[in-house]
Amino acid sequence: MQVLQVQLAVQADPSEVGRARRWVRTRLSGHGLDPDAPIAETLVLVVSELVTNAVVHTGCPAVLRLSMPVPDAMSGDAVSVPVRVEVADASRxxxxxxxxxxEATNGRGLELVELLCDRWGWYPDGSGKRVWCEIDPNATAAVAAEVPVMDEFAWQL
Structure with missing residues (x-):
């Protein structure tokens, strides 16, 4: 099994969060994943939360890393391996x-990560830490398939 790893250096500026979201969408699209697929939306939200935490709470640059399974050359299917997001920052x-x-306007980031991901955690890394999460693409697709779609009429009721 092969895994593609890509990373992005993020400066200590809140505007970098938007750049990180765009970067993830571009990487997913380049990897053959529909950027509007449920897992893509989940990954973009998780990246947004983790990069925001790193930038806002440390005031230092961070590194965002995305690890994705490479589709099998014979079948074209990705191996059932979770997609992993990691953000390394300078705070322990x-x-x-x-x-x-x-009424709070912040403080929900890690709670969202906990709800949206199959696993998450952190560990010391050099003079800082690395926060990581994993999302099983098959589990995300199964959950998305169970969510009912509201038609236009239902919204008007």
Missing amino acids: TAPAPRHAGG
Whole structure:
């Protein structure tokens, strides 16, 4: 099994979060994945949250890494391997999910990561840390298939 790993250096500037989201969409599209597929939307949201945390809470540059299975040359199918997102930053402070109140405008990032990913965690890395998460593409597709689609009439009720 082969895994494609790509990474992006992110500067300590909140505007870099948008650049990271665009970069992920481009990488996914270049890898043959529909950028509007449920897993793509999930990955973009997770990247947005993890990069935001790194940039906002450390005030230092970070490195975003994306690891994806390479489709099998014979069948064209990707091996059932999770897609992994990692963000390395310069802080050794452990990430701690918060439970934001209803009116809070922040504090939900890691809670979203926890809900959207199959696994997530962190570990010390050099003088900082690395926060990671994994998403099983098959599980994401199965959940998306179960979500009912509302037609235009239902929205008007």
